[in-house]
Amino acid sequence: MTQALRASFVECSGRERAIKLLDNGTYKELLSPFDGVESPHLEPQGIVPQSDDGVIVAKGTVNGQQAVVISIEGSFQGGGIGEVSGAKIAGALETALKQCENGMKVIPVLVFDTGGVRLQEANYGLLSIAEIGAAIVALRRHVPVIAVIPGKIGAFGGMSITAGLCSAIIMTREGRLGLNGPEVIEQEAGIREFDSKDRPLIWSTIGGEQRMAAGFADLLMEDDTESIKEAVACIIKSGGMFAPRAEQVERYEAFLNQLDLSQRLIPEDVRKLWNEPGKKTVQENQSLSENIKSKGRGQVWFDLLRNGAPEISDVPSIRVADALIGKTKVRYIAVVPDAQSRFARARNGEVGLREGWTIAKYIREAIQEDQNGEKRAIVAIVDVPSQAYGYHEELLGIHQACAAAVDAYASARLNGHPVVSFIPGNAISGAFLSHGMQAHRLIALRDPGVTVHVMSKKSAARITHRSLEELEAATKKVTAMAYDIESFEKLGALHSLVDGIEADNPELKDRDMIYKEIKEAIEDIEMVGSMGLEVRLTSPLAQDGGRAASILVRKKLNEQWN
Amino acid sequence: METLKYTFPATKKISQRAHVGVVGSGDMEVIVEPYDGKEAEVTVRTGVTGFKKTWEAVIDRFFTQHDIAAKVKINDFGATPGVVTIRLAQALEVSSLDTSVKS
Numbered sequence: 107m108t109q110a111l112r113a114s115f116v117e118c119s120g121r122e123r124a125i126k127l128l129d130n131g132t133y134k135e136l137l138s139p140f141d142g143v144e145s146p147h148l149e150p151q152g153i154v155p156q157s158d159d160g161v162i163v164a165k166g167t168v169n170g171q172q173a174v175v176i177s178i179e180g181s182f183q184g185g186g187i188g189e190v191s192g193a194k195i196a197g198a199l200e201t202a203l204k205q206c207e208n209g210m211k212v213i214p215v216l217v218f219d220t221g222g223v224r225l226q227e228a229n230y231g232l233l234s235i236a237e238i239g240a241a242i243v244a245l246r247r248h249v250p251v252i253a254v255i256p257g258k259i260g261a262f263g264g265m266s267i268t269a270g271l272c273s274a275i276i277m278t279r280e281g282r283l284g285l286n287g288p289e290v291i292e293q294e295a296g297i298r299e300f301d302s303k304d305r306p307l308i309w310s311t312i313g314g315e316q317r318m319a320a321g322f323a324d325l326l327m328e329d330d331t332e333s334i335k336e337a338v339a340c341i342i343k344s345g346g347m348f349a350p351r352a353e354q355v356e357r358y359e360a361f362l363n364q365l366d367l368s369q370r371l372i373p374e375d376v377r378k379l380w381n382e383p384g385k386k387t388v389q390e391n392q393s394l395s396e397n398i399k400s401k402g403r404g405q406v407w408f409d410l411l412r413n414g415a416p417e418i419s420d421v422p423s424i425r426v427a428d429a430l431i432g433k434t435k436v437r438y439i440a441v442v443p444d445a446q447s448r449f450a451r452a453r454n455g456e457v458g459l460r461e462g463w464t465i466a467k468y469i470r471e472a473i474q475e476d477q478n479g480e481k482r483a484i485v486a487i488v489d490v491p492s493q494a495y496g497y498h499e500e501l502l503g504i505h506q507a508c509a510a511a512v513d514a515y516a517s518a519r520l521n522g523h524p525v526v527s528f529i530p531g532n533a534i535s536g537a538f539l540s541h542g543m544q545a546h547r548l549i550a551l552r553d554p555g556v557t558v559h560v561m562s563k564k565s566a567a568r569i570t571h572r573s574l575e576e577l578e579a580a581t582k583k584v585t586a587m588a589y590d591i592e593s594f595e596k597l598g599a600l601h602s603l604v605d606g607i608e609a610d611n612p613e614l615k616d617r618d619m620i621y622k623e624i625k626e627a628i629e630d631i632e633m634v635g636s637m638g639l640e641v642r643l644t645s646p647l648a649q650d651g652g653r654a655a656s657i658l659v660r661k662k663l664n665e666q667w668n
Numbered sequence: 669m670e671t672l673k674y675t676f677p678a679t680k681k682i683s684q685r686a687h688v689g690v691v692g693s694g695d696m697e698v699i700v701e702p703y704d705g706k707e708a709e710v711t712v713r714t715g716v717t718g719f720k721k722t723w724e725a726v727i728d729r730f731f732t733q734h735d736i737a738a739k740v741k742i743n744d745f746g747a748t749p750g751v752v753t754i755r756l757a758q759a760l761e762v763s764s765l766d767t768s769v770k771s
Contacts, residue, residue, distance in 0.1 A: 119690060139687040139699055152669040154715045154743050156691040157699055181692030 112330040116256045116280050120179030121162045123217050123256070126331050127175050127338060128166030136163045136666045137194055143662065145190045146655055147227045148183075150583050156182045159190040163198045163663070168213065169339045174202050177217040180259040186224025187265060189586070192234020193659035199241035200660070201667050206248035213342050214245060215252045216272065221287060222263015223535075223560045225570050229586040232535070232560050233599055233642065234656070235264035236543035239509075240639050242271045243516035246350060250274060252341050254334060255281035255314070255323075261505075262287045264539050264560075270509025274324040274341045274348040276334065277314035283322060284312035285505040285536055286495050293565045294495040295451060310373045311501050319377040321361075322503045324348055351506055352513035355466045358506065362459055367448050367498060376501055400443040402455060403531035403555070403609060404489030408440035410617045411487065411528075423447060423455070424464040428482070431621050434628060435482035437472050439465060441490050441541055451496030457537040458494030462507025465541060469514035473521050483524040483628050484515070488542040489531025492562070508540040515544035519638075524631040526624055529591075530609050533558045546641070547601035547627040549620075553609040556591040563589075598648025601627055601641075672712040672720060674727050678737040679706060686762035689755045696744040696752065698759040703739045714744035722749060730756050738763070 139157035160182035223231030253272035260282030288302035415429035423444035452458025527545035
């Protein structure tokens, strides 16, 4: 018998994985440990940095085809995305995009092993992940973007959304793919919702085998380095064989519409429903009756800004209306609470399964309708407490719903629609990534009720093994960890921070000021003409230190690329 | 976090730079780079404070046994003295090989 010994891919370090995916002798690492570009934000918090900040970027070839492998080292800080590691990923993808636009194809391969945003660098991670997503959506128009999720950590948080944006996903049985990690769900929703110590439950919900069987991954491979390399090569060769999941709005919408959520679904049910779609069983209410309408800022500002224009969404928690500001056509989109939602974990205005796919639907509709005409502006009204934390949410792929929304906003941008976010309330975590972060320009109110962050303080303390007091102390040292909008402003991503607005009970004069801000932002987008998110790095505050490491990493990557 | 620095007289050059390990639980990373001076300069950053004497003993033993002129950086996440010694030995081995890619 001549069976070759298998060589584990899962057991390899992040760097070994990159070396093994690329053809022998072609490996060229960019920003290697010897360049010493490490996180500037960890030492002040008493955490030892790593010389590559936990991300390995290497150019080379896969079966002779130009490729760039981006591999995350899961052993360092749980593979968390900080400013430097995030900029390495985003910068490498942006440079690859430039090369593709110049007609020289280079295939990006992302090897995930990450819990998502590095909580010690919070909003830097959030900004980076938005930039990574923007680059992937743009790259997909040129080349397949390949995700490998070998385990042991998997892909979580904002990085699960990133995976959901890729052209194809390769997993092993050890890999996991989910938006909210088990411990965070347990913290936010209780142990009955999800028991983070129950490993069989975790893997049967979000593990590679289930993800493959329920339509959330494309190839399930044995933990064998050669097989995984072959899988990557196979996707490259297949060209456009894999339709990006994030664009398949109708299929997933139909999938969600046939679910009976009155009882706890089991993973097998989901596999069956995915593979043998049945009939639509759910009838949504068209809209909310006035008496149960939320008094939250999202709803209030949506009603004020649309100024009587008819609502067109058939999902109560997603409000959509087409209106005019002066002569400019605008589609407003707001996520609002729906106390009667059949998704119990998404009743308070969270971005959940239905919300992600519905946002995608209405943005894609606008892109389609405006294909040959004036591209209306898309304005996201952002007041989102969080993404939905729940067992059903993970089982049914909330990361993919969020990716669909991200993809739609980014596609609108790339198709020439001005996209603006107006933030009168909370802009938090995966919810903000899905609804708001892909906008060309961000407008926020200077108000204590406007916050930006990546995780509730309780969960963040639990995950980073700190007390709440220690966490509070750290937020004072690292601007990106703070929750208030004024700290967020210092990072340079906001287009404007508007003073003197009555955020909770706005009047017509407040509305008119916001009209003016939105209009001015749209004009700025049209004047600058860029379709990407570069402005977040070229703004005076970003240049002035707000994004110092993000800028430096990109500069060095560019220098080393050729 | 604690930063510790040591220097040892050295005469032998190493043939190339080396990087091994990861700043993960119970482990550490070492970066070794050739140095034209006549000494080994060792910088240790560790998240576990209060073990200065142990570090001194481990590092002193290694660089007394191995005469290399190099700049050595250690980023530690709770490696035991045994792991420290093995990682240093591994880095030394890689730094005297002549393949271009090693992890």
